[in-house]
Amino acid sequence: MRLVRAHIEHFKLLEDIKVDFSTDADKPLTVIRAENGAGKTTLLYALLWAFYGMEGLPGEARGLRLTSAAEPAGIPVDVSAMVEFEHTDDNSDITRYRLIRSVVETPGIGDKVDRPAHEAPPRLLRITKAGEEDIPDAEALIGKLIPPHLRDVFFTNGEQVQTFISRVSSQVRQDKVHKSIKLLLGLDEMRIAADDLESVFRRLRQGAAKSGGSDTLALASTLDKTNAELAAKKNEAEKLAERIANMTEQKAKWDRELTGLRGIGDLDELNDRIEKAERAAEAQERSRHAALVRMRNAVRSEACSWALMGENLEKGMAILSGLADRNVIPGTSVEVLTDRLDLETCICGEPLTAGSEHRSRVEALRDDQLRVSENRQRLTALLHTSRHAKASEDARISQDGDFAARRKQALGEFTEARDLLALTAGNVDQWKERRKLIDHDRVRYLTESLEKIEAQAGGAQSELWGILARIDVLNGRRQEQDARLDDAEKAARVSGDLILKQGVARDLVTLAEGTLKVLEGDYVRRVSDRMNDLFMTIVGSHPDFEAGVFQGVHIDDSFNIVVDTAKGRSLDPDFELNGASQRALTLAYIWALMEVSGTTAPRIIDTPLGMVAGGVKTRMVDAITKPTHAELPDFQVILLLTRSEIRDVEELLDERAGVVRTLSCSKDYPVDLTYSWEVDHPTTRMCSCNHRQSCQICARKYDARHGIEFRDMEALV
Amino acid sequence: MMSTKQIVEVAGERVLTITERVPGYRAELIGVLVEVLKVQSEGFSEKGRRDKVGRVVEGLGSRVAAKLGKV
Numbered sequence: 041m042r043l044v045r046a047h048i049e050h051f052k053l054l055e056d057i058k059v060d061f062s063t064d065a066d067k068p069l070t071v072i073r074a075e076n077g078a079g080k081t082t083l084l085y086a087l088l089w090a091f092y093g094m095e096g097l098p099g100e101a102r103g104l105r106l107t108s109a110a111e112p113a114g115i116p117v118d119v120s121a122m123v124e125f126e127h128t129d130d131n132s133d134i135t136r137y138r139l140i141r142s143v144v145e146t147p148g149i150g151d152k153v154d155r156p157a158h159e160a161p162p163r164l165l166r167i168t169k170a171g172e173e174d175i176p177d178a179e180a181l182i183g184k185l186i187p188p189h190l191r192d193v194f195f196t197n198g199e200q201v202q203t204f205i206s207r208v209s210s211q212v213r214q215d216k217v218h219k220s221i222k223l224l225l226g227l228d229e230m231r232i233a234a235d236d237l238e239s240v241f242r243r244l245r246q247g248a249a250k251s252g253g254s255d256t257l258a259l260a261s262t263l264d265k266t267n268a269e270l271a272a273k274k275n276e277a278e279k280l281a282e283r284i285a286n287m288t289e290q291k292a293k294w295d296r297e298l299t300g301l302r303g304i305g306d307l308d309e310l311n312d313r314i315e316k317a318e319r320a321a322e323a324q325e326r327s328r329h330a331a332l333v334r335m336r337n338a339v340r341s342e343a344c345s346w347a348l349m350g351e352n353l354e355k356g357m358a359i360l361s362g363l364a365d366r367n368v369i370p371g372t373s374v375e376v377l378t379d380r381l382d383l384e385t386c387i388c389g390e391p392l393t394a395g396s397e398h399r400s401r402v403e404a405l406r407d408d409q410l411r412v413s414e415n416r417q418r419l420t421a422l423l424h425t426s427r428h429a430k431a432s433e434d435a436r437i438s439q440d441g442d443f444a445a446r447r448k449q450a451l452g453e454f455t456e457a458r459d460l461l462a463l464t465a466g467n468v469d470q471w472k473e474r475r476k477l478i479d480h481d482r483v484r485y486l487t488e489s490l491e492k493i494e495a496q497a498g499g500a501q502s503e504l505w506g507i508l509a510r511i512d513v514l515n516g517r518r519q520e521q522d523a524r525l526d527d528a529e530k531a532a533r534v535s536g537d538l539i540l541k542q543g544v545a546r547d548l549v550t551l552a553e554g555t556l557k558v559l560e561g562d563y564v565r566r567v568s569d570r571m572n573d574l575f576m577t578i579v580g581s582h583p584d585f586e587a588g589v590f591q592g593v594h595i596d597d598s599f600n601i602v603v604d605t606a607k608g609r610s611l612d613p614d615f616e617l618n619g620a621s622q623r624a625l626t627l628a629y630i631w632a633l634m635e636v637s638g639t640t641a642p643r644i645i646d647t648p649l650g651m652v653a654g655g656v657k658t659r660m661v662d663a664i665t666k667p668t669h670a671e672l673p674d675f676q677v678i679l680l681l682t683r684s685e686i687r688d689v690e691e692l693l694d695e696r697a698g699v700v701r702t703l704s705c706s707k708d709y710p711v712d713l714t715y716s717w718e719v720d721h722p723t724t725r726m727c728s729c730n731h732r733q734s735c736q737i738c739a740r741k742y743d744a745r746h747g748i749e750f751r752d753m754e755a756l757v
Numbered sequence: 758m759m760s761t762k763q764i765v766e767v768a769g770e771r772v773l774t775i776t777e778r779v780p781g782y783r784a785e786l787i788g789v790l791v792e793v794l795k796v797q798s799e800g801f802s803e804k805g806r807r808d809k810v811g812r813v814v815e816g817l818g819s820r821v822a823a824k825l826g827k828v
Contacts, residue, residue, distance in 0.1 A: 130760055130761045130762050180800075184798060224759070225759055226759040226764065226794075229794055229797055230764075230794070232797055233790065233793045233794050233797070233810075236793060236796075236806060236807050236810040237793060237810065237814065239807050239810075240807065240810055240811045240814045240815075241814075243811065244811075244814075244815075244818075536822070537818070537819075537822050540778075540818050540821060540822050540825070541814070541815050541818030541819070541822075542818075543778075543818075544778075544786075544814060544817050544818040544821060545814050545818070547775045547776075547778075547786055548786060548789060548790060548793070548814060548817075550774070550775060551768060551771055551772055551775060551786050551787070551790055552790060552793075554768075554771035554774065555764070555767050555768045555771050555790070558767050558770070558771060559759075559767060563767070637759050637763075638759055638760045638762075638763050639759075
């Protein structure tokens, strides 16, 4: 199937957009160039809506109005999407169809919108030379040509390309891969066919057994019982295997969470560290306090006074010593004068009789000297005291060192103890914060749950082995009972016709089962191999490259996509692949699956190259747009690209693109768009400019910088 | 989604393991398998589908029997 053209009306900002798609087998690529917000995603949604209705839109868009927010309230709007497409059948006959979906939507106040509660089915017309004919069950045919549950394979965007098989749990990825393989390789249909044929075979055998009499009937009944048990056991094994897979997935999830929690730090180890650090902090606090006491005592000591006053004291002592040297101190005149007054004779020999004038003068002189003598006494005492103190201080210094050295030592000890204490306290705080982050209950729960699930998975695995062994026994028994029944039927002369029909049915069961086995084995392997080729080509890697990261990719027996690296290790596509490699892997898988299954649905991708640059970008575009072999006549790729995505792949687009169109939005004027469209509401327009051209509709202000040629015209489609 | 052509290709290899009861029998088996697959898109219930598959299978049985001269 490939798209021929589309006409979208009043779908969001796509008021009247017509687009032709390339149907040229040599140039199977259509490029819609559009910048962010210009309508690429809206166009993708419009096509999804045309094929699948509201159900086809991504979950978050299903409840939204289809009309533009600029439409006035209360006025009904006809929203419609017409898509013409072709389908090439097994006989290489091409049939053209026209699909029309429409709805009348009446915008209300605010975000309210009125549209019919039940969506009308689309109209599908087969276009023939004779005219057009309505196809009664349009949705059934669409479902067959382009199955709705695979719409995210056919219609996708860069983000989904990345999340189709990455950024999802491995169980979801496995499920998506398994489902898409089953669908595109037709595994389910072949399974149903094999079961239908098996059922017919059993009915025919039952008929033959009945006609053979009681012996054959009894044997057939026994065989039926064996078959019933075998089917039940197979069913049980399938369910158990699924349960084990779920448990394995859950276990991996819990393991990851627990590892994450343990990454914060082991709880016991943190507690141990905190305890030790708190003990160290206590010792450091004691050291700090002791150093502080030593400093206080030092400050209170005479040594501190000496340190502070020593220079001045020594100057005073020198003065006092000078006074002593000059015999100013200690003074003696008071004693001499008192002595003379007691003897009543002056030094000069004159009597100092009581009441005499001479005596009065000597007494006055003695009193004067007495006043001066007190000061001398003090100075003398001071001299002796200071000399004694200096001697003591000198003796202490010679023993303990001077105050400055002692103070420096005490201060050093204090500072060291204080800094250590601060460091320890900081560590303790930090570890306590980390301890708070550990959800104790969660860790305990996860540890217990993991133990439990491991035990359950182990038990289930043993049970599964038991069931598989029983299936082996039953298969052997069935074969034996089959042979006995065949012999009995022959002996009982059952009608040759009945036996023949039964044999034909058995041949068909064998054929269907064998074909299914090939599809499940060889074809899945082919998808895996082709995916590997494409992925390795796109990422530019080869298993022989010594410095290469990737050895290859493959689909394992459980439908997991495994990314192999050197030394037998693998990379988790969710966490260990960059965005470009994730996109490369998904595209490689989708392309490989569609190619191997011969699926010919169009592949429409919005902004696939967002995170891709350089060689990977060129190789990716090359790989996904390469015209395919003649057996896939409907190969078609539609890429919705921004100008920056187009950069560096222009030549490839020249070669591969049969159609290039440009979609622009009026809202970009005047900031990005060069010309105004003279419109009074936001709208989009499609012009025929290719990736190297611009016109008065699409010209943007920075186009010249990237070599885009301006055509002085409006090139509206 | 696999084309009939591809299914015929895969079944064509597997059918070689089955005894050719009459000339053209293997090709008939492939044709019936394709027909059985097509029945699935005809909107039958499971019972209806299996009845139709039964008729197709028995039809082949009768044709083979006729060729073998058993009827």
